[in-house]
Amino acid sequence: MENHLATLLQRTPLFGDLPAPTRARIAAATQECRYVRGAVVLQKGARPTGLHIVVSGKLKESCRSPDGEEKVVEILGAGHTCGEAALFLDSPYPMCASALTNALLLHVEKRAIEGLIDGTPKFAVRLLQALAERQNAILRDIDADARSSPLQRVVGYLLEQCRAEGTDAASITLPAAKQVIASRLNMTPEALSRTFRDLADAGLIEMSGKRVKLLDSDRLGEFARLP
Numbered sequence: 001m002e003n004h005l006a007t008l009l010q011r012t013p014l015f016g017d018l019p020a021p022t023r024a025r026i027a028a029a030t031q032e033c034r035y036v037r038g039a040v041v042l043q044k045g046a047r048p049t050g051l052h053i054v055v056s057g058k059l060k061e062s063c064r065s066p067d068g069e070e071k072v073v074e075i076l077g078a079g080h081t082c083g084e085a086a087l088f089l090d091s092p093y094p095m096c097a098s099a100l101t102n103a104l105l106l107h108v109e110k111r112a113i114e115g116l117i118d119g120t121p122k123f124a125v126r127l128l129q130a131l132a133e134r135q136n137a138i139l140r141d142i143d144a145d146a147r148s149s150p151l152q153r154v155v156g157y158l159l160e161q162c163r164a165e166g167t168d169a170a171s172i173t174l175p176a177a178k179q180v181i182a183s184r185l186n187m188t189p190e191a192l193s194r195t196f197r198d199l200a201d202a203g204l205i206e207m208s209g210k211r212v213k214l215l216d217s218d219r220l221g222e223f224a225r226l227p
Contacts, residue, residue: 004032005030008106012079018116022116026108029112030107030112033107034103035103035105036102037099037101037102039099040097041099041103041105042093042096044063048090048093049107050107050109050112051087051108052083053081053105053106054076054078054079054081054103054104056104057099058100059075059099059100059103060075061073062095063096071183071186072181072183073095073138074184075100075175075180082097087113100175100177145185151198154195154224155199157185158212158220161175171213173212178192199220
């Protein structure tokens with residue numbers, strides 16, 4: 001019977017398909033870490049000691065401008081990994097990662113990850129795919145910031161979140177406070193709230209707290225003239 005950590009690893013996209021004996025070996029080099037909301041998970045400038053995997057809860061990766069303004073780069077949820085680029089480059093973390101909610105993470109020691117890469121080609125390919133997906137997502141965000149209006153960014157974000165939930169219900173829960181989402185979309189919180197009000201006034205969404213119901217996804221895209 002697999003132990004608790006091996007069972008948690010099995011639930012993650014990155015480790016779920018490993019043979020049970022391999023997963024048990026990785027579990028022996030894994031630590032369960034719990035963070036309360038607001039706690040720092042990865043400090044900018046710190047040296048990586050392993051790979052972090054989000055089991056539950058949400059994190060934000062962010063950096064600060066010289067005047068102290070925070071820029072949220074990514075919001076990470078269950079199944080996402082954190083700090084992998086610094087780990088493989090053996091360089092300090094370029095950003096800070098902190099808990100947006102109470103969160104459960106797994107920390108897999110660097111030596112165990114390196115052993116998997118050397119001995120399990122399928123794992124290495126899966127890891128490369130995960131890194132490529134992250135990179136593409138960041139490049140799409142940069143392109144969207146440069147080419148689209150604030151309205152288009154908000155609508156695109158809502159439709160993306162709806163697709164990510166894998167449901168036809170067209171109803172989502174915002175993964176973070178509006179201030180965090182505004183930073184993620186390169187907007188002010190006031191501009192984000194104003195855009196939500198405009199979409200609600202147009203009969204395209206309904207909001208109740210963090211819950212957003214998309215009343216007509218096709219018309220929503222047309223309203224923002226999304227391709």
